[in-house]
Amino acid sequence: MLNKQAKLSDNILTDAIEMKPTRDGFGLGSIEAGKKDERVVVLSADLAESVRAEWFQKEFPDRYIEVGVAEQNLATVAAGLANYGKIPFFTSYAAFSPGRNWEQIRTTIALNDVPAKVCGMHAGVQTGPDGATHQMLEDIAIMRAMPNMIVVVPADSEEGRKATFEAAFNGKPTYLRFGREKMPVMTTDDTPFQIGKAYYLWKAEKPDVGIIGCGPLLYEALRAAKALEDEGTSVSVLNSHTVKPLDEETVLELAKTAGALVTVEEHQVIGGLGSAVAEFLAKKHPTPIEFIGMQDEFGQTGTAAQLIKHYKLDSAAIAEATKKVKNRK
Amino acid sequence: MSYITEEKVQELQKKACAVRETTIRSLVASGENGTGGHTAGPLGMADIFTVLYFHTLNHDPKNPDWEERDRLILSNGHITPVRYAAMAHAGYFPVEECLTLRQLGSRLQGHPERTKLPGVETTSGPLGSGLSQAAGIAYAAKMDKKKFFTFCLTSDGEHQEGNTWEGAMFAAKYRLNNLIQIMDRNNIQITGDTEDVMPLEPLDDKYKAFGWHVISIDGHNIEVIADTIEEAKAIQEKPTVIIANTIPGKGVKEIENDYRWHGMPPKKDQEESFIAQLHDACGVNH
Numbered sequence: 001m002l003n004k005q006a007k008l009s010d011n012i013l014t015d016a017i018e019m020k021p022t023r024d025g026f027g028l029g030s031i032e033a034g035k036k037d038e039r040v041v042v043l044s045a046d047l048a049e050s051v052r053a054e055w056f057q058k059e060f061p062d063r064y065i066e067v068g069v070a071e072q073n074l075a076t077v078a079a080g081l082a083n084y085g086k087i088p089f090f091t092s093y094a095a096f097s098p099g100r101n102w103e104q105i106r107t108t109i110a111l112n113d114v115p116a117k118v119c120g121m122h123a124g125v126q127t128g129p130d131g132a133t134h135q136m137l138e139d140i141a142i143m144r145a146m147p148n149m150i151v152v153v154p155a156d157s158e159e160g161r162k163a164t165f166e167a168a169f170n171g172k173p174t175y176l177r178f179g180r181e182k183m184p185v186m187t188t189d190d191t192p193f194q195i196g197k198a199y200y201l202w203k204a205e206k207p208d209v210g211i212i213g214c215g216p217l218l219y220e221a222l223r224a225a226k227a228l229e230d231e232g233t234s235v236s237v238l239n240s241h242t243v244k245p246l247d248e249e250t251v252l253e254l255a256k257t258a259g260a261l262v263t264v265e266e267h268q269v270i271g272g273l274g275s276a277v278a279e280f281l282a283k284k285h286p287t288p289i290e291f292i293g294m295q296d297e298f299g300q301t302g303t304a305a306q307l308i309k310h311y312k313l314d315s316a317a318i319a320e321a322t323k324k325v326k327n328r329k
Numbered sequence: 330m331s332y333i334t335e336e337k338v339q340e341l342q343k344k345a346c347a348v349r350e351t352t353i354r355s356l357v358a359s360g361e362n363g364t365g366g367h368t369a370g371p372l373g374m375a376d377i378f379t380v381l382y383f384h385t386l387n388h389d390p391k392n393p394d395w396e397e398r399d400r401l402i403l404s405n406g407h408i409t410p411v412r413y414a415a416m417a418h419a420g421y422f423p424v425e426e427c428l429t430l431r432q433l434g435s436r437l438q439g440h441p442e443r444t445k446l447p448g449v450e451t452t453s454g455p456l457g458s459g460l461s462q463a464a465g466i467a468y469a470a471k472m473d474k475k476k477f478f479t480f481c482l483t484s485d486g487e488h489q490e491g492n493t494w495e496g497a498m499f500a501a502k503y504r505l506n507n508l509i510q511i512m513d514r515n516n517i518q519i520t521g522d523t524e525d526v527m528p529l530e531p532l533d534d535k536y537k538a539f540g541w542h543v544i545s546i547d548g549h550n551i552e553v554i555a556d557t558i559e560e561a562k563a564i565q566e567k568p569t570v571i572i573a574n575t576i577p578g579k580g581v582k583e584i585e586n587d588y589r590w591h592g593m594p595p596k597k598d599q600e601e602s603f604i605a606q607l608h609d610a611c612g613v614n615h
Contacts, residue, residue, distance in 0.1 A: 041472075062472070063472075065468065067495075067499055068495075068498065068499075068502075070495035070498070070499075072457075072458070072461070072491065072492040072495055073461045073492060073495035073496055073498075073499055076458045076461030076462050076465065076492060076496065077461050077462070077464055077465040077468065077496070077499060078465060079451075079458075079461075079462050079465060080451075080461065080462035080463060080464060080465020080466040080467075080468070080469070081465040081466070081468065081469050082465075083443075083450065083451060083462065083465070083466055084465070084466045084469035084470065085469070086469050086472075088465075103455055104455075104458050104492065107452060107453070107454070107455050107458060108451065108452065108458050108462055111442065111444075111452045112443050112444070112451060112452040113443070113444050114443075
């Protein structure tokens with residue numbers, strides 16, 4: 001059943017659920033952070049409207065910096081601003097930042113250890129009609145491999161807002177991943193959120209299988225959880241929004257309680273949240289896992305709904321993987 | 330009229346000699362340790378580092394995080410042995426520590442790291458990313474109406490990197506006249522002459538077209554270096570690039586102008602003869 005302590009939306013799993021893109025959360029969170037601290041600045045590489053940097057720009061025109069179509073410059077100017085003492089959020093599509101400027105982020109932000117915030121928009125296959133070039137599916141892998149880097153994948157716009165605000169004040173290089181399409185707003189202002197602390201969206205007393213996910217696909221996991229419960233399979237769904245550092249304590253607890261896991265992410269199964277969970281559990285508590293994600297292939301043009309069905313990322317695929325892993329126990 | 334006295338010029342020439350000597354000794358020690366190092370670039374930039382650390386920079390070696398300090402960003406991090414030598418002589422850390430260059434556990438990493446050694450403003454080595462970082466710092470300084478200058482030292486070779494020109498566009502757009510770039514135009518890169526590997530000229534016209542104030546100088550003339558930086562500080566509305574024509578390996582005739590010395594340290598049996606050459610050139614008795 002839904003975890004009451006998570007204080008989720010009353011409209012969850014109904015047609016009345018509010019739909020918003022997670023990038024809206026960046027727009028709101030950056031303004032909140034900007035109001036609290038004038039060191040906060042936002043940079044964009046010619047995509048201000050699309051990445052919602054325009055919202056901050058309208059509020060704080062003097063603290064918005066346009067760098068043009070130049071993602072390497074985007075990262076390195078931000079590194080300089082952070083080096084000086086500003087709190088820069090730099091925004092583009094994830095395919096370009098951190099896709100194109102990964103080495104600049106590695107050297108001038110992570111190794112340099114300056115608190116610049118990498119905000120990758122239009123991540124995931126649900127970027128849809130733009131096609132494979134714009135559907136970033138390798139960003140979690142490349143960012144979590146980097147020492148000093150925090151990696152956060154908000155589940156919805158509300159969580160995106162909280163993650164942005166919190167990242168402003170964590171003093172660390174941080175990657176925040178956002179999506180383009182409108183997605184269900186499953187959490188509320190009252191839902192507890194803390195970077196590094198996973199929490200249950202759906203909790204069974206004795207789960208047959210644990211589902212660990214990040215990002216908007218968690219809503220598909222909730223739909224699967226409900227369908228499975230109706231069929232007599234009980235699951236718990238853990239929102240592991242912070243991929244790095246992984247909330248190892250909570251992941252271990254779920255692995256021990258359930259004895260089998262499904263990981264869910266809109267990312268390649270190589271190197272993402274599923275890999276992080278598997279790497280950890282292989283050492284601490286070997287557990288059967290099924291991995292929902294892109295199976296080492298690029299996406300293609302289509303609607304978000306068509307694509308998650310085609311690539312087996314939807315609730316039906318999650319339910320199927322759950323039954324499969326349950327039988328592997 | 331010069332901004333610098335003749336006595337000061339002579340003092341800086343001697344200081345440059347000491348910086349070169351420490352640079353060579355640190356590279357020989359690293360070579361003995363089997364950890365290599367770059368020689369030509371550091372020797373070629375010794376005069377410029379000397380003017381910066383002992384004349385131009387508004388800084389406090391005992392308080393390297395002082396907020397109002399001028400920032401010195403080294404983009405081409407591989408020439409860091411000369412920066413370490415200049416910093417040590419300026420009082421950031423003991424000169425003897427230079428002999429730990431590139432050794433395990435040393436603060437003097439093969440390429441400089443901000444988190445390891447106080448006074449190193451940015452981690453660098455991968456080419457092309459220093460100018461944009463310097464521009465970011467200069468931009469922030471303007472936001473906060475700070476008076477300090479940001480100096481960025483670049484190589485000629487790294488002007489083959491796109492990131493450098495992205496930074497050049499940014500600095501011009503935002504009229505960062507508090508940013509002064511000094512480019513080490515020594516004409517060599519790892520595999521040969523820059524104009525053979527990938528031609529860069531005309532660098533001055535390129536920078537003018539990008540909206541910068543451009544000054545070309547002899548990068549070994551202490552008086553000219555010092556005066557040109559003062560001129561650059563007075564430029565309004567534009568960033569300035571000083572194209573410093575230098576001789577790679579300057580001071581040791583076996584090294585000068587030979588690209589093979591880009592990434593190779595002197596050997597132990599060459600150390601004393603190379604240093605004797607430096608001493609002869611600056612009139613030190615030995």
